[in-house]
Amino acid sequence: MKIVVERVEVWYNSVQALKNISFRVGEGEVTFVIGPNGAGKSTLLKTIASIVKPRVGAIYIDGKTISMYNSRDLGKIISYVDPQISRSIPSTVLEFLITARYPYQPLLSFKISRQDLDVIEKISKQLNIEHLLNRRLDQLSNGEFQRIIIARALIQNPKVLLLDEPSAFLDLRYKLEILDYIKKITQQNRIVSIVAIHDLYLASLYADKVIVLENGEIIAIGTPDEVFNRELLEKVYKVKIAITNLNRRKIIIPIEPLEKIGSTL
Amino acid sequence: MATPLYRRKVEHFLISIYLLSLIIIITFVISISIGPAMFDPVKVFNAIFFGYPVETNVKVIILLRLSRAFAALLSGASLALAGLLMQTITRNPLADPYIFGLSSTALTAVAIGIILTPSLMVYRQYLIVVAFLGAITGYILTLSLSKLGGGSSFTMVLAGIAIASLFSGISHILLYVVQQVIKTPYVYFLMGSASTVLQKDIPFLVIPTIVLTIIAIALFKPLNSYLYGDEYAKQLGFNPTLIRDLSAFISAFLTAITIAFVGIIGFIGLAAPHIARFLAGSDHRFSIPITVLVGALLTLIADVIVKLISIYSGAVGELPLGVVTAVIGAPFLAYLIIKRVRE
Numbered sequence: 001m002k003i004v005v006e007r008v009e010v011w012y013n014s015v016q017a018l019k020n021i022s023f024r025v026g027e028g029e030v031t032f033v034i035g036p037n038g039a040g041k042s043t044l045l046k047t048i049a050s051i052v053k054p055r056v057g058a059i060y061i062d063g064k065t066i067s068m069y070n071s072r073d074l075g076k077i078i079s080y081v082d083p084q085i086s087r088s089i090p091s092t093v094l095e096f097l098i099t100a101r102y103p104y105q106p107l108l109s110f111k112i113s114r115q116d117l118d119v120i121e122k123i124s125k126q127l128n129i130e131h132l133l134n135r136r137l138d139q140l141s142n143g144e145f146q147r148i149i150i151a152r153a154l155i156q157n158p159k160v161l162l163l164d165e166p167s168a169f170l171d172l173r174y175k176l177e178i179l180d181y182i183k184k185i186t187q188q189n190r191i192v193s194i195v196a197i198h199d200l201y202l203a204s205l206y207a208d209k210v211i212v213l214e215n216g217e218i219i220a221i222g223t224p225d226e227v228f229n230r231e232l233l234e235k236v237y238k239v240k241i242a243i244t245n246l247n248r249r250k251i252i253i254p255i256e257p258l259e260k261i262g263s264t265l
Numbered sequence: 266m267a268t269p270l271y272r273r274k275v276e277h278f279l280i281s282i283y284l285l286s287l288i289i290i291i292t293f294v295i296s297i298s299i300g301p302a303m304f305d306p307v308k309v310f311n312a313i314f315f316g317y318p319v320e321t322n323v324k325v326i327i328l329l330r331l332s333r334a335f336a337a338l339l340s341g342a343s344l345a346l347a348g349l350l351m352q353t354i355t356r357n358p359l360a361d362p363y364i365f366g367l368s369s370t371a372l373t374a375v376a377i378g379i380i381l382t383p384s385l386m387v388y389r390q391y392l393i394v395v396a397f398l399g400a401i402t403g404y405i406l407t408l409s410l411s412k413l414g415g416g417s418s419f420t421m422v423l424a425g426i427a428i429a430s431l432f433s434g435i436s437h438i439l440l441y442v443v444q445q446v447i448k449t450p451y452v453y454f455l456m457g458s459a460s461t462v463l464q465k466d467i468p469f470l471v472i473p474t475i476v477l478t479i480i481a482i483a484l485f486k487p488l489n490s491y492l493y494g495d496e497y498a499k500q501l502g503f504n505p506t507l508i509r510d511l512s513a514f515i516s517a518f519l520t521a522i523t524i525a526f527v528g529i530i531g532f533i534g535l536a537a538p539h540i541a542r543f544l545a546g547s548d549h550r551f552s553i554p555i556t557v558l559v560g561a562l563l564t565l566i567a568d569v570i571v572k573l574i575s576i577y578s579g580a581v582g583e584l585p586l587g588v589v590t591a592v593i594g595a596p597f598l599a600y601l602i603i604k605r606v607r608e
Contacts, residue, residue, distance in 0.1 A: 046496070049500055050499075050500075051500060070502075071502040075500065079500070080500050082494065082496055082497055084494060084496070085493045085494055086356050086492065088358065089352060089353065089356055089542075090358070090542065090547060091492060091547035091548075094267060094270055095489070096493065097267075098271075098548070099486075099490050102486050102489075102490065103501055103502055105486075107486060108483055110550060112271065118268075121266065124266065130266045133270055134270055
């Protein structure tokens with residue numbers, strides 16, 4: 001499984017959200033996409049998930065463009081963790097998780113197979129959400145809900161896993177647990193994972209590759225060591241930072257309050 | 266954990282289907298048995314389900330009452346399914362053909378249709394098409410108005426109330442004008458009544474209700490995915506616009522058939538899906554059949570209440586059906602709004 005993004009441009013009406021994006025990622029790799037708010041991280045994930053259509057360029061999965069796949073087959077290949085799941089009509093966690101198996105079932109089949117339930121059971125156990133299965137989605141805490149939407153994406157058993165801010169609302173322990181798990185199954189199942197995240201430290205801990213986006217453009221791509229340098233991050237985030245090394249990991253710390261560096265924010 | 270939980274859900278569904286069917290049969294028999302002439306329910310049951318012979322005059326009355334009971338059952342089922350689909354496609358638990366104004370715009374279209382072509386009153390099946398165009402117009406008007414107001418679930422309800430009030434007023438005036446043509450008190454149209462439905466009309470209620478219910482159940486996977494968002498449905502390979510348009514079409518058609526034959530019955534489309542979700546959850550595979558049964562049962566019970574009030578009050582004529590559903594349904598709407606605000 002390999003993803004090649006080639007000269008992709010995305011427009012929302014007259015606003016250009018992604019400009020000339022090209023990169024490739026291979027199986028077993030966790031790629032982190034970082035950048036300030038509005039840089040185009042979510043749009044990039046949605047474009048790969050085929051939710052947003054690029055105006056120019058193409059995305060290839062194993063040599064075939066996304067548009068060559070039928071939309072139901074794409075559901076077996078790509079799973080996108082959408083942070084904006086609607087919870088206005090009450091439904092239970094189990095009802096929500098079952099929908100993740102739809103790409104594997106014939107459209108009109110009313111039965112849920114033993115295997116489908118086994119996958120749900122296995123992943124609920126691994127992500128420690130078994131006790132939440134009978135709860136209503138709209139009554140979960142933000143942290144619980146975050147784990148549910150990640151579990152759902154994994155239940156879809158994708159070859160390409162796209163996660164938008166998977167560590168949001170999670171405490172320190174769950175952040176590490178979730179990202180550990182994503183890293184492990186990316187390597188074990190030889191899938192491709194692309195994670196949009198704000199937390200630079202988590203990116204430096206788990207990324208095989210980091211893509212830095214600014215105003216819809218890739219301004220750097222490489223390993224965390226290559227990408228996390230002071231000049232680049234100060235330019236992208238417009239803050240003064242210091243980078244120190246701890247256990248061969250890079251720790252990025254803002255060092256001055258914004259008013260002292262004449263922020264334009 | 267997932268497997269036993271799922272099994273329990275299926276069991277709940279089956280038990281609900283069984284119990285609802287049983288209660289519907291009992292209510293159905295009671296509904297046929299009561300009227301100005303009271304019959305023994307056991308005798309009626311045996312006559313209907315096992316074809317036991319009865320006196321000719323009793324048979325004639327039973328046949329007349331059957332049409333009315335079927336009309337109540339089928340219009341309730343249609344409105345309930347229309348309500349469920351509207352709640353799903355707007356992702357708004359307060360949606361219903363009555364609250365969103367579809368019923369009033371459909372009735373206005375019917376009134377205009379009767380004014381232009383009075384013979385439509387005899388061939389009511391053609392009224393379905395007219396009512397359908399009216400219902401679709403109401404749906405588009407309410408959604409457009411609510412979008413102007415920000416598109417939240419409350420602006421949808423407020424927009425619906427505005428559209429419903431406006432067109433209920435207009436249809437009121439128009440029906441008053443054509444009262445001579447429709448030959449029944451126009452209030453029956455405005456507040457619904459199953460008593461004016463004839464035996465020849467029943468197939469036009471039965472066939473669309475059954476066919477559209479089957480289509481809706483077949484769509485359970487796209488509908489379930491749609492509940493969680495357009496983008497969510499898309500990533501599972503479903504087309505959210507197609508799901509929305511198809512469901513709006515089905516809702517409007519189901520509303521149209523009830524308007525054409527029975528008139529406006531409020532709140533069934535709101536209450537039945539909530540009761541169904543309480544019994545069997547929000548998975549459309551289970552909630553659609555339960556909603557249809559609950560809607561049918563509620564409307565049949567309302568019709569029985571209408572009959573009882575008329576018998577025991579000794580008043581001339583009957584109350585419209587919609588009056589009873591409003592008395593039960595409006596407090597339910599108030600409860601849902603309060604619950605939602607609190608949450």
